[in-house]
Amino acid sequence: MHDAASRSDDLGIIVPPVTRRRFLHTAGAFGVMVGLDRLAPAYALPTVPQHPGRLLANASSPAPGRFDLSIDTMPFGFAGRRGVATTINGTVPGPLLRFREGETATIQVTNRLSEDTSIHWHGLLVPNAMDGVPGVNFPGIRPGETFIYEFPLRQYGTYWYHSHSGFQEQLGHYGPLIIDPVEPEPFQYDREYVIMLSDWSSEDPLKILDNIKKQSAYYNFQRRTVGDFFRDVDRVGLRATIADRLSWGKMRMSPTDIADVTGSTYTYLMNGLPPAANWTGLFRPGERVRLRFINAGAGSYFDVRIPGLEMTVVQVSGQHVQPVPTDEFRIEIAQTYDVIVQPMDDRPYTIFAESMDRSGYTRGTLAPRAGMSGEIPPRRPRPTLTMLDMGMAMGIGGHAGMSMPGMNTSGPPTKTAAALPEPAMAGHDMAGHDTAGTASMGGGNASAGFAGRLRDGTIIRTTDLREPGTIPDPVMHGADKHGSASAAPAMETRSRLHEPGAGLGEDGWRVLVYTEVKRLTPAAKFDPPAREVELHLTGNMERYMWSINGVKFSDSPDPIPLKHGERIRLTIVNDTMMAHPMHLHGVFMELENGHGAECPLVHTINVKPAERVSLLATPVDPGPWAFHCHVLLHMDLGMFRVFHVSEPGGPMTTSEGGEP
């Protein structure tokens, strides 16, 4: 419905969507839950329409912008396997919080747990002390205490909130958050639903971690077998199969290591319900339905599609984008996508969300009447990683051709196809030997813009930086291999924003890629970066260690200093063979996907294996801000850093500075 020709019309004619009151009314009339699991939380009962939501309509919101939340525990589980969930106001997910842009949010959080808790407002630009990361922004909320969050709402969009303490997020401590814009939205819809995806295990997260720490493939029941070997021989020949096995074996890596925790212990949830419970949202044929997808998984990426329906992506990370019609998208952990669909037929449509490793799925139904269930599409084979994911230098001829299925070539050809190492990296290599020095290199050597290296290995560049908004060139890895915490770092990293990702793109339908995403209106101010900060994501799967630049957060790396109002380029290099959803608190990042001033704003970005992603940001809110991988276990084990933004006019914290 949003083809290129009509796009400008859509943007030009701005029709206010349903008013909040009208929305709540219609939702109440038509949204129902069907096929409930008996263990489902109270909010999901049939009397409650459209997900937990409707909070503004009930007494829990004493005044506009004000909510009271209570964090507690409750037995929770499916199919007879029970655990204990961390709940917000007694539900999983927590209630929908709905605000209006420009309001002041006042949220009173009471901790009824026997341990500390916290809430982080994911993607919201809040004063530092309100950001909710214990140990970074505030001490946390002690048992029995009430903490009042208060912050102005300076943005619009679909977001979510979650605990930043321990494993609570895995245990159900998350919920959706919507800020209605002051300006009318540039698209219309008749009805809306929140689709919150998540993963649940009845196993104690501590036990899950312990299992993985002792055997990293503990939950992987999709490893390659002897049978796969012979199937591959049939398909690609003996020579190629042996070459493939040898190259993986040589690196001591597994091409099936897509997810650490899988459907063998996870139940994948849609709005807190397992697939059997079939969360259902009602529509009248011909209506435009806005679906606000949020991935609240602790360890699961989802591939989302609604067979038979085209989805038009209108927001990413809560921010308007130029409408992109697509058939499927991969939603990284902590990301949000708002799509509009227009089901025309009087039949049920399945909302299908497969976990990236295909070990399971969750689903719901868009239906004209309650009690209907759409067809569940056939499951696809699990993807395998390729030579590109390994970070093999593609300049070495022949290797690309022998990769196994899953290697995606869709998307516009870009200059990233070139495989020449940056000549400047010779200087980088030299710098790699400088492990002790702080910012001591640079100056006289050939390194383009290389200004130094922080003590934790972070690379700083200040000159000869690329044009803003452009895609980074492929780069050979420097001499610093990040020590024993980093196994087989990618030899060569490149932009992969045009790729849909492992296991996608070969089904004959469209899959959203990040190079298709452009912000709705070009940035009014789009300055070149003054400084580049390059971080390498590192891991050692054998010991299940996760770190940045080979340094775990528990090794007490210094905060990375940023200057108030400074235009920085954040370059994230994934040296591992897993995808990492990286999230920077406190500021929107402009994803440099080749579209200049139309680069989209994101709070979270998926960094594929062996990928090099760069983002621009202008941090203004002073204080320490968390930057981390949103795979909960990766974060908890050390793939975490603090960026410290200086006071206006104040000096930057030095690399030698202690933790704030």
Add this chain to the structure above:
Amino acid sequence: MMSTPARCRRPTLAVAVGLCIQLILATGGHAQSAPAGRSERMHGMDLDRVIRTYVLADQLEIQPNVRERPVAFEFLSWTGGDYRRLFFRAQGEIPTEGRGDGALQADVLYGRLLSPFWSAVGGVRVDTRARTSVPVLSRGDVGRGDRSGGDRVTRGMLAVGLFGIAPYWFEFEPTLFVSDKGHVSAELETSFDMTFTQRLILQPRVELNAAVQAVPAFGIQSGLNDVEFGARLRYEIRRKFAPYVGVSWHRSTGATAARVKAAGEPISTGGISAGVRLWR
């Protein structure tokens, strides 16, 4: 020669005590990371600092057609974090028939992660065997290195080695030993997992033993002493509980073979085994 029950149980006891300590540590390690302790931590982002204990009974099996029908075992456990670990390794056999005392080699090793896949280890080994299993050729050999007297010989050794995974997924634990008498020996073991299905796994393994000096009381000759090939097919009912069946083939080599032959014993023996692989 007579074996007393007390003596017979000594190696078993040593292993049992070692395992108990490790199991207590394993429980303790988990308790330390339990929710009660969590509020003490600022971020919950230091879970990599938790001291864990891993206990693996890689082999725990009966070998029905080997002389004395021994129960053979191979344990590996560690306690520690990402970079530093205290390893406990034990292998041996306990006869279920006959008068033998069995054998035990138990190591306590401190290990440090050197590179992503390799730890350097160093520590001590206790090597104790029944003299009945040693082909005695000359009176002069008897008693050298023998501290326990009677029908058991025991020696202490210093050990250095590497634990890790070589390219192509071969697990290696090469270890070099120097005994309290200055005798130098080496042990090389490697194994590999072949995934037939997600739960049916074949583990071939090779073990080589070599020595610089002959230590006749322990049946050891200079040079490569013996080679053992094994293959165990396990079914992981759960990841941590996998019954298996196996075959193994052991051959004495070089001077050892000559002595074994002279003692009227076969230089190569083969057998089947059945057991269970466990870890926690």
